[in-house]
Amino acid sequence: MNKKLYKSLLISLAVLVISVFATAFIARNESKDFKLQKNLDIFYSLIRELNAFYVDEIKPDELFRESIDEMLNDLDPYTTYYPESESDEFAFMTTGKYGGIGSLIRKKGDYTVLTQIYKGFPADVAGLKAGDVLKKINGESLKGLTAEQVSEKLKGEANTDMTLLIERQGREIGKSVTRKRITIPPVPYYGMADDETGYIRFTNFTQDCSADVRNALVSLIEKHNAGKIILDLRSNPGGLLSEAVEIVNFFVGPGHEVVSTRGRVKRFDNTYKTTKQAINEDIPLVVMINSNTASAAEILAGAIQDLDRGVVVGQRSYGKGLVQISRPLSYNATLKLTTAKYYIPSGRCIQALDFSNRNEDGSVGHIPDSLTSEFRTRNGRIVKDGGGIAPDYEAEPEQMSQFSTELYIRSLIFDFATDFYWDNSTIDEPGSYQLSEEAFSEFGAFLEKRNFTYTSATEGALERLTAAAKREKYYQNNEELFAELEKSLDHKLQNDLDLFRDEVTRLLEDEIVGRYYYEEGVIKHTLRSDKQILKAIEVINNENLYTSTLQGTSGMLSKK
Known part of the structure; x- marks a missing residue:
């Protein structure tokens, strides 16, 4: 075979191989595109036939919305569709801003009641108070409406007026309120937890929230001489990634990787590093x-944990390590979809391995070691992936008794605080205020007047045991034993008030303080009794423990 023929055969073979691969690639993509178009056509035809021939009138908007939601639910909990009617909700999620009056509400009986007033916002300026019952808006009765429906009526364009008819302590009162652009403060409180330790409560990563954190941090260091900082991220749902990078930069200098994103579409992959001088690196x-x-x-x-810049205290975090971006759709709708995963400096992903099966409180369930991987912090400490951030030191919140829980969820704490506020013009400042013996006795009388009763979990268990014993015919031979158990477990109101006095007092104090000093007052007041905050103060004030933890010489993570 001469060289010319050999060369021709090689070229022909190369062309053939390229053609085969190109044809397969095109066919695969054509097949995918065809399937997509085919199913869209089927879906369109189905809706058209339903609309034309179904026995009853259909509601296309509801059908489409339900089908879209169900489809997205099969992907992940965070890929979400927002129609034009929910554009305000989407904007509030990303900016923390909305047109309204600055309050929280909840359903109570036939009407809706104001439960929290934000300081300085229209509701506060108009003289509305927590406990006020909303009866009418612009003459329209609110009876029977859900809290969500009432909320929609309270919202609207900034600088528009409305009239409210409220019920306060049995009297109906008219109020004029002007809606404003509401921006919920991401730092509702900062101050000194002790003589040396500054405390910042940070609640949401909305647009420009880093400026609020910066102001708080600088003020604590320069004006209050704070030599230590506690940054409280409890129940912070997150938000804008860029703001998280900016805040990390307050504590570490330039050039440090904070997070990277990786997904199927490579143009969305990115690495985010600190770029500026820190406010305080030490x-x-x-x-x-x-x-x-x-x-x-x-x-x-x-x-902060991976860079060994600080110690993490509390409970394992939620485990949401998925990146979402918003994409505009037709007719002013929006799709918020997952495009990538977050990876923090050690290389671990914080996404929970199974986000569909969580504990009742939403926390990450048990993760077998076989499903997790080990990573190293900058100083060599072992950290793991598979389910959020594990704290260096665990601190569980105080668990309320069923007695206190019943008082809280039935709004009895709330209602007593409302009466207390209108009977007392002032109280001591947050952190100093203490519920008096007289006020606690008045609360007991208030509960008796409301005929408060409840069945404890233990009593419920005994009732089920008794029923089972009767079915299985063990009850008659042990009737005296069951009667003795029932007698010993029977609870009296005064006994429960005495037994759970400390936690009931804390609940009452927090609710009452909020009426006079708003959200920031409640946070300040809880600094002296919040067990998780007290644990954080204990850790940061123990210099040897703090230093050895970051150096990796104090043992494993998640000590109690």
Whole structure:
């Protein structure tokens, strides 16, 4: 075979191979595109036939919305469709801003009641108070409406007026309110937890929230001489990634990787590093997290942990390590879809391995070691992936008794605080206020007047045991034993008030303080009794423990 023929055969073979691969590639893509178009056509035809021939009138908007939601639910919990009617909700999620009056509400009986007033916002300026019952808006009765329906009526364009008819302590009162652009403050409180330790409560990663954190941090260091900082991210749901990177930069200098994103579409992959000089690279730092700390808040806590810049205290975080972007759709709708996963400096992903099966409180369930991988922090400490951020030191919140829980969920704490506010013009400042013996006795009388009763979990269990014993015919031979058990487990109101006095007092104090000093007052007041905050103060004030933890010489993570 001469060289010319051999060369021709090689070229022909190469062309053939390329043609085969190109044809397969085109066929595969054509097959995918064809399947997509085929199913869209089927779906369109199905809706058209339903609309034309179904026995009853159909509601296309509801059918489409339900089908879209069900389809997206099969992907992940965070890929979400927002029609034009929910554009305000989407904007609030990303900016923390909306047109309204600045209050929280909840359903109570036939009407809706104001439960929290934000300081300085229209509701506050108009003289509305927590406990006011909303009866009418612009003359339209609100009876029977859900809290969500009432909320929609309270919202609207900024600088528009409305009239409210409220019921307060049995009297109906008219109020004029002007809606404003509401921006919920991401830092509702900062101050000194003790003589040396500054405390910052940070609640949401909305647009420009880093400026609020910066102001708080600088003020604590320069004006209050704070030599240590506690950054509280508990129940912070996250938000804008860029703000998390900016806040990490307050504590570490330029050039440090904070987070990277990786997904199927490579143009969305990115690495985010600090770019500026830190505010303070050396100040001792504790970051607090819990099971509702998510997304950008987990990135912040995880980056601080991976860079060994601070100690993390609290509970394992939520485990949301998925990146979402928004894409515009037809007719002013929006799709928020997952495009990538977050990876923090050690290389671990904070996404929970199974986000569909969580504990009742939403926290990450048990993760077998066989499903996790080990990573190393900058100083060589072992950290793991598979389910959020594990704290360096665990601190569980105080668990309320069923007695206190019943008082809270039935609004009895709330209602007593409302009456207390209108009977008392002032109270001591947050942190100093203490519920008096007289006020606690008045609360007991208030409960008796409301005929408060409840069945404890133990009593419920005894009732089920008694029923089972009767079915199985063991009850008659042990009737005296069951009667003795029932007698010993029977609870009296005064006995429960005495037994659970401390936690009931804390609930009452927090609710009452909020009526006079708003959200920031409640946070300040809880600094002296919040067990998780007290644990954070204990860790940061123990210099040897703090230093050895970051150096990896104090043992494994998640000490109690």
